[in-house]
Amino acid sequence: MDPDSSSSSSVLIGRQHRRDFLKRLALVAGSSSLLAELPWWSPLRAAPVGDSPADRVRIGLIGVGSRGSLHLAHLLRTPGVEIAALCDDYEPHLQAGLARVKGAKGFADYRQMLDMPGLDGVLIATPLYLHSRMCLDAFSAGKHVFCEKSLAYTIEECQAIADAHRGSNKVFQIGHQRMFSPVFLRALDLIRSGHIGQITQIRAYWHRNGNWRRPVPDPSLERRFNWRLYRAYSCGLMTELASHHMQVANWFLGAHPVACAGYGSINYWKDGREVYDNVNLVYRYADGTQVVYDSMISNKFYGMEVQIMGPKGTIEAERGRLYAENPPPAPGIMQLINGIEHGFFDTVPIGGPSWVPDLKNDAKGEPLVNEKITDDGTAIELAAYANSIRLGKPIPEMMEQACRAGVCVLMGETAMEQQKEIAWPEGFRI
């Protein structure tokens, strides 16, 4: 069913459908006691959205390219959201976006959009180098801000965004959707309740096999379309991919790294690009934990994963599985082992025939969440953004998460470019 279609009843059904979906997701994630203390979940516990105009939040999208149009699709289905305006300086994208939203105003310049009366907040899905000026302008215009990851192009810009947000009393949301993924929440819950023991290492990787290029309608648009490949606009694999897993690492470790070192190069896609096609880094944390990260785009065999390891187990959060280091034996066998170890000569109690096949295959681990979940957190993070605007309360901790991850990947980029260890910026203030 397409909830964006023209008939109003289908819009209602679509929204109802969406509400049920969000409620169900919240239930899945809410089975975890963790959520009681997870601050950024609070907007989602708010009362359900009514249909009155007062309940509507008016949002403008800046950038309706590939990620932006995905957000557009989600926002169209988010209860209580009105997409009031779209902005893109590439006319075909803007027109394609406007064709999907009835009544939205179109802009080529985001500053004109910010001047538009009645706009509550913006969603920024533009190339990295534009994030900071757009965030800063939006905050000065008194708007709430959802900014796609990674936060900004330089550490100074990250600091400037954090400074502008502090005291603004505006909602800030960053596009690190794993914070809103029921699977990642469950992973954190299991970690906190001791299922893997102390986290002793996190290893993350993101491997693809492809040139990472977007088709360009005209050669003059190469740098605008393929901005991810040019150093003036992006830090390539670090800001566009690594930031997700570094956010998770910092979140789960409850800290930012103190230093990092690593190497990167262009060893395969020598096609004029300026950003590395493979990156390899180690991040050091104050408590002695290391996060090992690598990414490449010339082999996809291992795909992508974040592996959280401890003496008692491993969590693969992307796959959503927990692997125990020493799976507990069957009860009868456990009793036998205890008896042998303590010098007892006891009868091993067994239940006769195995009635139900024991399907648990320890080599395959246990699923973190049993329900089939199709949302990776994007739908929920947008609902959280809309709800907190409606409530007029910023989402706690979002700027911390955004800055830690954003600074982290920029440290990594600098470490590789300068081929030396880079320390966390002293005095960085969130």
Next chain:
Amino acid sequence: MNTRFSLVLVDIDPERAEALAAEAEYDLRAHERIMSRFDNEGPVAELNRCAAESAITPSHELWEILSLCRDYWQRTRGAFDITLWPLNHLWREHLKRGEEPTEQAIAQARRQTGFERLHFDETARTVRFESEGISIDLGGFGKGFALESLAGSLRAQGVEQAFLSFGESSITVLGSHPHGPAWPVGITSMFNPSQTVHAFHLRDASLSSSGTAPFNRMAGPRPFGQIIDPRSGRPVEGYRTMSVASPSAIEAEVLSTALLVTPRQDRAELLSGFSIISAVEIVYHSSAGEFAPSIEWQYGS
């Protein structure tokens, strides 16, 4: 084999134990590849798919396994039979819905079962099924076969004390418990796990249990099991288990099902051809809404 395998080694260097466990896992996976009917690429699936159309030459190992199954089929007078899948499947599908299959359906499935419908050509070493729909299932044989082979290789490597278990329904022990003269294994009540109904004392021996379990205890008053009596084409009724201790893991496995479907008066004669140590049948009777176990048949020590 759709169950958990446990290996307990005693008083052994941890590194050596890890190596033995890894080797056991490797061997088990190899056995599973040969015997599983659920592996679509495996030799049993191939046989089930193609042997009605033309004679198939199984691998050396599978040929040996099928020959062993034929011996046991003969020696148990048909009580052990690896061709019961069509009947098993028919009953399972109906009982899940709380129904019984019709007499015609049972008769139809019976025409697709019976070891005599597998034709062996000893000279060419080929197997051919008599008709479409015949399907073999090594589920009641594989665990015993794997245990026997694993125990042999552990002994050959000098292991003298060990406890091997498949989901606790098939057990093989080497030597004795480190603190006693045997490995004591207790069969607990299926309705009360803290009650041991009978204890076996195993020394260099194997124990296998088979039994009937309700597909769905809520479905109705009459429990049905997963053990099909090849002579009637119907499942063994009631809640009952048969546990057999034997020097041979394969014989324990084969006989735990064969004895369950053999009338009590014929069991002693059947067993005269085997070297089993002991066997116990436990039947659960309902009184005042509770199921109480009683040992209703026993053989040997």
